[in-house]
Amino acid sequence: MNFKGRDVISIKDFSKDEILHILKVAEKMVPIARSDEKSKMLDGYIMASLFFEPSTRTRLSFEAAMKRLGGNVIGFAQPGTTSIQKGETLADTIRTAESYCDVIVMRHPKEGSARMAAEFAEVPIINGGDGAGHHPTQCLLDLFTIWKEKGKIEGKKVALLGDLKYGRTVHSLAYALALFGVDMVFISPPELQMPKEVVEECKEMGVNIEVKSTLEDIGDIDVLYVTRIQKERFPDPEEYKKVAGSYRIDLHTLKNVKEDMIIMHPLPRVDEISPDVDATKHAAYFRQTFNGVPVRMALLALVLGVVK
Amino acid sequence: MNFKGRDVISIKDFSKDEILHILKVAEKMVPIARSDEKSKMLDGYIMASLFFEPSTRTRLSFEAAMKRLGGNVIGFAQPGTTSIQKGETLADTIRTAESYCDVIVMRHPKEGSARMAAEFAEVPIINGGDGAGHHPTQCLLDLFTIWKEKGKIEGKKVALLGDLKYGRTVHSLAYALALFGVDMVFISPPELQMPKEVVEECKEMGVNIEVKSTLEDIGDIDVLYVTRIQKERFPDPEEYKKVAGSYRIDLHTLKNVKEDMIIMHPLPRVDEISPDVDATKHAAYFRQTFNGVPVRMALLALVLGVVK
Amino acid sequence: MNFKGRDVISIKDFSKDEILHILKVAEKMVPIARSDEKSKMLDGYIMASLFFEPSTRTRLSFEAAMKRLGGNVIGFAQPGTTSIQKGETLADTIRTAESYCDVIVMRHPKEGSARMAAEFAEVPIINGGDGAGHHPTQCLLDLFTIWKEKGKIEGKKVALLGDLKYGRTVHSLAYALALFGVDMVFISPPELQMPKEVVEECKEMGVNIEVKSTLEDIGDIDVLYVTRIQKERFPDPEEYKKVAGSYRIDLHTLKNVKEDMIIMHPLPRVDEISPDVDATKHAAYFRQTFNGVPVRMALLALVLGVVK
Numbered sequence: 001m002n003f004k005g006r007d008v009i010s011i012k013d014f015s016k017d018e019i020l021h022i023l024k025v026a027e028k029m030v031p032i033a034r035s036d037e038k039s040k041m042l043d044g045y046i047m048a049s050l051f052f053e054p055s056t057r058t059r060l061s062f063e064a065a066m067k068r069l070g071g072n073v074i075g076f077a078q079p080g081t082t083s084i085q086k087g088e089t090l091a092d093t094i095r096t097a098e099s100y101c102d103v104i105v106m107r108h109p110k111e112g113s114a115r116m117a118a119e120f121a122e123v124p125i126i127n128g129g130d131g132a133g134h135h136p137t138q139c140l141l142d143l144f145t146i147w148k149e150k151g152k153i154e155g156k157k158v159a160l161l162g163d164l165k166y167g168r169t170v171h172s173l174a175y176a177l178a179l180f181g182v183d184m185v186f187i188s189p190p191e192l193q194m195p196k197e198v199v200e201e202c203k204e205m206g207v208n209i210e211v212k213s214t215l216e217d218i219g220d221i222d223v224l225y226v227t228r229i230q231k232e233r234f235p236d237p238e239e240y241k242k243v244a245g246s247y248r249i250d251l252h253t254l255k256n257v258k259e260d261m262i263i264m265h266p267l268p269r270v271d272e273i274s275p276d277v278d279a280t281k282h283a284a285y286f287r288q289t290f291n292g293v294p295v296r297m298a299l300l301a302l303v304l305g306v307v308k
Numbered sequence: 309m310n311f312k313g314r315d316v317i318s319i320k321d322f323s324k325d326e327i328l329h330i331l332k333v334a335e336k337m338v339p340i341a342r343s344d345e346k347s348k349m350l351d352g353y354i355m356a357s358l359f360f361e362p363s364t365r366t367r368l369s370f371e372a373a374m375k376r377l378g379g380n381v382i383g384f385a386q387p388g389t390t391s392i393q394k395g396e397t398l399a400d401t402i403r404t405a406e407s408y409c410d411v412i413v414m415r416h417p418k419e420g421s422a423r424m425a426a427e428f429a430e431v432p433i434i435n436g437g438d439g440a441g442h443h444p445t446q447c448l449l450d451l452f453t454i455w456k457e458k459g460k461i462e463g464k465k466v467a468l469l470g471d472l473k474y475g476r477t478v479h480s481l482a483y484a485l486a487l488f489g490v491d492m493v494f495i496s497p498p499e500l501q502m503p504k505e506v507v508e509e510c511k512e513m514g515v516n517i518e519v520k521s522t523l524e525d526i527g528d529i530d531v532l533y534v535t536r537i538q539k540e541r542f543p544d545p546e547e548y549k550k551v552a553g554s555y556r557i558d559l560h561t562l563k564n565v566k567e568d569m570i571i572m573h574p575l576p577r578v579d580e581i582s583p584d585v586d587a588t589k590h591a592a593y594f595r596q597t598f599n600g601v602p603v604r605m606a607l608l609a610l611v612l613g614v615v616k
Numbered sequence: 617m618n619f620k621g622r623d624v625i626s627i628k629d630f631s632k633d634e635i636l637h638i639l640k641v642a643e644k645m646v647p648i649a650r651s652d653e654k655s656k657m658l659d660g661y662i663m664a665s666l667f668f669e670p671s672t673r674t675r676l677s678f679e680a681a682m683k684r685l686g687g688n689v690i691g692f693a694q695p696g697t698t699s700i701q702k703g704e705t706l707a708d709t710i711r712t713a714e715s716y717c718d719v720i721v722m723r724h725p726k727e728g729s730a731r732m733a734a735e736f737a738e739v740p741i742i743n744g745g746d747g748a749g750h751h752p753t754q755c756l757l758d759l760f761t762i763w764k765e766k767g768k769i770e771g772k773k774v775a776l777l778g779d780l781k782y783g784r785t786v787h788s789l790a791y792a793l794a795l796f797g798v799d800m801v802f803i804s805p806p807e808l809q810m811p812k813e814v815v816e817e818c819k820e821m822g823v824n825i826e827v828k829s830t831l832e833d834i835g836d837i838d839v840l841y842v843t844r845i846q847k848e849r850f851p852d853p854e855e856y857k858k859v860a861g862s863y864r865i866d867l868h869t870l871k872n873v874k875e876d877m878i879i880m881h882p883l884p885r886v887d888e889i890s891p892d893v894d895a896t897k898h899a900a901y902f903r904q905t906f907n908g909v910p911v912r913m914a915l916l917a918l919v920l921g922v923v924k
Contacts (some may be wrong), residue, residue: 060383102651371716
């Protein structure tokens with residue numbers, strides 16, 4: 001397995017063994033991510049953090065990852081200050097940025113832009129989200145969280161809840177979980193169901209898929225993965241309120257779940273999980289957020305060839 | 309005295325002895341702040357700099373403080389790029405940010421927000437100003453400036469001048485000076501007088517307070533602390549002009565002052581101090597600005613437990 | 617030759633020998649800029665990067681330069697977050713910023729602002745472009761590119777193409793090339809010709825100048841320096857299209873040029889050079905962009921006195 005110089009564009013670019021290797025490297029990064037240990041592994045390296053679309057969480061997580069390993073960061077947090085305004089192509093912006101750095105992390109509103117950037121750049125490109133496209137580091141940190149909290153991924157039963165139609169993260173996650181042989185339940189309002197292609201793809205990979213529209217009978221679920229239902233998806237605000245309310249997780253929802261069932265959420269949440277839930281042992285979402293740091297540390301160290 | 313893990317929300321959270329300890333630690337930081345000496349004291353640590361309201365001066369001063377000690381910084385300089393736009397609560401934003409760092413510096417337009425953040429965060433929170441609330445690091449750097457320029461704080465006579473009603477910094481400063489047994493003169497336009505509660509509180513602490521509306525008879529003053537009178541406070545621009553003009557410090561104002569009287573200002577100034585004054589020995593405001601760095605270095609090192 | 621503490625405001629502040637010295641120091645920085653070698657030369661130093669006008673390219677290049685040498689950066693990328701909004705003068709902003717750093721890089725929309733800042737600041741000021749004024753580091757990286765690609769600058773023949781009237785970079789470059797005894801051809805639309813003063817100045821310095829309005833007969837040119845023709849200069853969009861089209865470099869343009877002729881461009885380009893050209897050996901513009909890093913590393917190390 002050799003990661004040096006590789007781009008990280010889609011979770012589909014990685015085999016199951018490669019994903020497991022990334023998770024194991026991430027595991028070793030945890031004490032450094034917590035600053036219990038210090039590292040100068042990426043001393044002298046520069047990561048360019050190019051956010052053509054704002055995303056504080058992803059950006060800060062990547063920057064913390066680079067800095068915890070002794071590396072440096074340059075970049076921009078929003079598109080307002082770039083040469084793109086002057087009519088520069090993405091290809092030129094990327095080729096310019098790569099003169100200044102060793103690895104590029106980019107987030108861009110346009111699907112396919114990260115792949116295109118990777119064609120032009122000689123330094124590795126890590127996709128921090130490209131519109132309706134991919135967000136592989138979110139997927140990897142989700143897998144890492146299940147693996148770490150549950151000891152393994154295989155054989156677990158995962159429910160994906162909320163907006164499964166438009167939610168960028170859940171399509172990749174469903175694929176990745178199927179790769180690990182995980183049976184899944186897709187729970188969503190009828191108008192926000194998981195696209196048929198994703199359901200079919202998972203089934204073809206040999207896992208059991210159940211499609212539901214209510215939050216009932218979740219007593220056998222090991223991981224409940226909640227996503228945000230966006231107001232903008234509903235023409236009628238009243239309709240949104242009704243739908244969002246019926247998928248809200250609160251203490252009542254948790255009455256008949258497994259004792260060690262964990263709740264995950266890519267965050268930010270608006271109203272999908274009641275703050276009451278935060279204090280329960282089920283709430284894994286803040287640990288999940290933290291996990292973004294060691295996973296991104298692992299990826300940076302791997303593609304820069306500092307860790308094998 | 310133990311500062312490790314403590315939040316810095318209000319100057320009132322600190323005893324006189326604790327304040328003096330911070331000033332003494334700051335004193336030792338001066339050569340490092342000037343880059344005459346190098347330090348790696350905070351190597352590997354990350355400070356999150358969360359500015360929900362822009363403030364270049366405070367932000368750059370904190371970031372310089374962290375970097376002079378070998379530490380790293382992540383964060384944002386304005387609210388435009390945060391998840392708050394998506395409806396995230398401050399509590400969630402803070403709990404996310406703390407996964408990425410060892411200490412949080414935050415500035416927020418809403419009074420009380422820093423205290424609330426501190427309730428949710430496990431890492432120390434340093435308040436970089438919360439609206440009409442507190443700005444403890446400004447207060448500490450003001451005290452440090454007087455202590456350093458005058459040798460001690462006790463027994464000095466300080467005049468606070470300008471907008472004493474709305475000025476965030478002067479209320480805390482008046483309290484802190486009273487704590488050190490400093491007699492004060494409050495000079496302001498009648499419509500911008502120091503709130504009665506502040507005057508009463510100071511008097512109860514045992515110091516002499518004089519309330520005036522003219523800049524006359526300042527011959528016994530050791531420190532003249534000038535604040536900005538904001539145009540927005542006056543319905544009539546002509547009225548503002550007249551008022552602002554009568555509190556302006558120029559060479560003429562300085563004719564009958566003590567030879568070693570110093571002028572301080574939290575900056576930015578607009579027109580309150582004539583540029584002529586900059587070249588006089590009285591002008592201490594740029595040294596005061598510099599003092600923000602060693603004071604913030606001291607606080608960072610103390611709350612991170614690297615200095616006792 | 618002593619660079620310690622010097623400001624870098626205009627290329628005219630430097631003698632030919634001084635420029636050559638900067639280029640030689642830059643040459644030694646190349647392996648560090650590529651991260652083939654590590655350096656801690658500027659460890660503990662802070663550069664303030666004050667961009668009162670956005671310029672991603674210049675900013676990232678300076679920040680990469682500082683960080684490749686182990687130094688730190690604070691600053692802002694756009695004016696929106698500064699005290700200037702509150703009415704602060706540039707002099708005060710600069711004197712504040714210098715309390716936090718060892719060197720200031722500034723870009724400002726107003727001509728003459730860098731020179732003014734240098735009068736107030738005690739730390740060195742490096743001008744990253746001041747409106748219609750100077751952009752000395754662009755000029756130095758252009759010279760470095762020619763020097764490195766061609767082995768020497770003297771005796772080469774350089775064509776400057778495009779908007780020679782308003783283009784900030786080309787006026788300084790013409791002067792600097794004349795200083796090195798380089799014969800030049802100025803090619804531009806009649807309405808965007810090189811100002812007469814610049815032409816006269818170059819001639820007085822003893823070099824041959826040819827002024828043309830077509831892209832023909834460039835068979836004896838060693839360096840073709842292309843600049844952007846801005847739409848805003850033309851009242852009529854159709855007129856712009858016609859003009860811009862007739863100065864566009866494509867494979868056809870390159871049919872009768874010297875085999876080792878190089879094309880340079882300060883970037884960003886919009887449509888002045890066809891992407892086809894990128895793959896030819898003539899295209900030097902991405903190497904030129906990279907050269908900004910070692911040149912800025914050299915300047916930072918020199919003015920901070922770490923390299924002689």
